[in-house]
Amino acid sequence: MPEAQLLRVNALKTFYGDFQALYGVDIEVSAGQIVAIIGANGAGKSTLLNSIVGLNPAPPSAIRFCGTDIGGEAPYRIVRRGLTIVPEGRRLFTSLSVEENLLIGAEVKRPGEWTLAKIYQLFPILRDFRNRPARLLSGGQQQMVAIGRALMSNPKLLLCDELSLGLAPVVVKEIYLYIKRIVAGGVSAVIVEQDIQQALKIADHVYCMLEGRIALQGPARSLSREAIAAAYFGV
């Protein structure tokens, strides 16, 4: 099966003032794939995601999505192109209800199969809590809202930043099952994880970051535990 290239990050360098956070990062995501980015705290994973979604300046050609250079575009324009993030820590709109949070995701009005009904079908519990303030939900339920909110923009590619953060292991497992179902339905995903086991289990392809660079990459099955440990800790 020919794999269409969805996202290509090309020699991306990112700076925060005088501080350089990324030193020429290359990654590729093909349609239908789950790509995991792993690495220790401060390795540059979140910086990479923030640069892809337009929060950090980048030269246009450094980020290519669906054959178009999008580096440095405004975040809302990138969402319109079909690239949405589930932010780290969920970051729901606290004064909005569950359903209102979901509807904000639909604001870009991209056509597609994801509607309120479909989200409620995927996460039935959210239908029961649709009129509750989002802040009153449990961590796992909030994560469902955050994923649903991102899906409402009908993305081609979903970026997930630290989905497991602050959640019980059993809930993390459940959330990743949902991600698999979502990807099976035709959305591609990039997941950033500190939980290496979880990432290896779900991903097709893995990138390991160290100090702002890609230290190791390859198909998830082909990477040895030792190689990953070496790349992760830089030994």
Place this chain on the structure above:
Amino acid sequence: MEHLANALVQGVMIGGLYSMFAVGLALIFGVMRLVNIAHGDLIVLSAYVALVATQSLGLNPLVSLVVVVPVMALVGYALQRGLFNRTMGADVLPPLLVSFGLSVIIQNALLMSFSADNRRLQAGSIEVASVTLTDAISIGVLPLLQLVLAVLVIFGLQLLLYRTAIGRAFRAVSDDPKVAQLMGLNNKHVFGLAMALSCMIVALAGVLLAIRANFDPATGPTRLIFGFEAVIIGGLTNFWGTLAGGIFLGVVQSVASSFDPGWQILAGHIAFLVVLAVRPNGLFGAAN
């Protein structure tokens, strides 16, 4: 006793106008944490726009709203996109100083174009029409209209905020502007719409003010202060509190004025300071 009751009633009426000054201020503060020092001058600017519209088109001031409201909405949107959006950030200093500069510019531009003369909009018979309640208390139709419009404006704002997509966007941007743009909202446009809406309310308030009282280019800051006092007295929680704050201020001013006109505005300021001292979260706000 009767003249006190009359003062009370008149205060409630004028309070409606003050709360209209206030909700525009509270709206943009709520959506984008911006305090627009030029708010009062925009009220006066709308009065002059109405003056030009009535004189050149021969419209009744109330009819001129059809022109003034859209014009001010455009002015608001343009100001936000062209000026304020460039100053928004963690530091409160730039937007404050830019809006202060704008305030001085509007005042002096009006001074150059229209001189310092007192102006007033002539609305015809509605100005003197009144409903007599008792011998000492009669309610002018115009002040009553102001109060009713203020209630309608606040009711409409609540509906807009909680029942429409744009209101949802306002609240989302207010909660977390960074994530809002990651979910596909164009914050700059949303901010522009909020300022446009604020200026539409400003336009309505400006025209009503100009029918009721004399105005000149320097009257803006006082309107800003009345609106601000109503917001703080009301307690910064919702627009109904702001309405209550405006009415409270109006009543204090009106009652003080019935004893000594020289005390009207000063009494309002003092009441505000007392509220600040005793209940810093406002008379009608949450306890903490």
Place this chain on the structure above:
Amino acid sequence: MSGFHVTRSSTLTLVSSIGAVALAAVLASGALWASNDTLRLATDVFLYVALACLWNFLAGYAGLVSVGQQAYVGLGGYVLFALAAKANMPVLYTIPLLGIVAALLSVPSAKLLFRLRGAYFTIGSWVLAEVFRLTAILIVPLGGGSGMSLPVRVAQTLGRTPHDRFVMTYLIALALLLAILVMIFLVLRSRIGLALTAIRDNEVAARSNGVNVDRIKLVVYVAAASATAMVGGLIFLQRLRISPDAGFSVNDWTALIIFMVVIGGIGTFEGPILGALIYVFLRETLATLGPVYLIILGAVAIAVMLVEPRGIWGFVRSRWGVQLLPLGFFVGKSPQR
């Protein structure tokens, strides 16, 4: 081992500090040779520079963006007139009293205004100034709404001839300005200055690290109010006439001052001085333009805020690393030992 050392001074700050002392001496000698017109103009400059530096002290360093400093300008003027004309106190002695009265009034004012955070403090400060103005209108012995003039006999306690009076006002204004500059300079170099920098960088972090933010802001507010009132007293001593609208004018004592500071460079020591000098230069060279003048100044200030928020001096400083007074720190290579 070769290392680095941190110092407050560079050759430039040393030279310019000596220069500042020399300049003060030259200015003081002006009392001996300058004409009446020059003295008057120079006094004006001193007082504007003082107001600009004080407002910058408040807003640029302590983050207290007040648009109500006219409260203390007018207060100073009125108290001076009351003490000198009504209580027959020699004018010279009233000046320190202005500072004390303003300091006493500013403490409760600050307690109230500090309940309003950030931008709301700004409008609150304006309300306070309006309260002062409206109260002045109600005080009939001081002329009510139309104000009052300072009787000639009172002015004469400063000097018999007009020239003597100009010299005297000039010297008091210069001394006051120098005292204000030294005060701001010392505060900025003290622990308070360090705390102010911390607050400006991150107020929450400063608070959690034990900086008593409200107390430090109170100190700055009271100091600025007190000094502003003394400047205000001198302004109206020179004018010999005060009214509520002139004394508590937001345009004259706040708008113009803010524009000077913003154009010169907010949050820098030198910026407000530069801004005030530019303002007076423009005022003296251009004919009176009235409203156009304020429009242009306002537009320039907005442009500065959008393009280079640290103003002309901030631009100079970041471009060439110039600092005239030893307020920052320099890192230099230590000599080999």
